[in-house]
Structures are given as C-alpha cells and as structure tokens.
Amino acid sequence: MRDVDVNPDEESPYECFDCGTIIVASNPPAxxxxxxxxMRNRRTPIE
Structure with missing residues (x-):
C-alpha cells in the first residue's frame, strides 16, 4: 500500500453511509x- 499525498485545498469525493449520495467538496461535510x-471521504480506505 502506498501513502497518498494529501493536499488540504484539493476537492475530495464524500459518500453518505446511509443513502449513498456522493458530493465533491474541499472541506468535509458535517x-x-x-x-x-x-459522510466519509471516499479516498480513505475502510478497513
């Protein structure tokens, strides 16, 4: 597994655990x- 460079200004896809809605945002949605x-960041693996 390789480490991913994190750029805090870069937009990331976030997915809802309940309904599956996906949004792209630069800040984690509440x-x-x-x-x-x-919501979860889709770039972060679930273990």
Missing part, C-alpha cells in the same frame, strides 16, 4: 445534504 447521514 452531514449528508439529502438525508443528514454521516
């Missing part, structure tokens, strides 16, 4: 705009 569920 909650899903559609259902208010928790």
């Amino acid at each position: 909650s899903c705009p559609d259902c208010a569920g928790a």
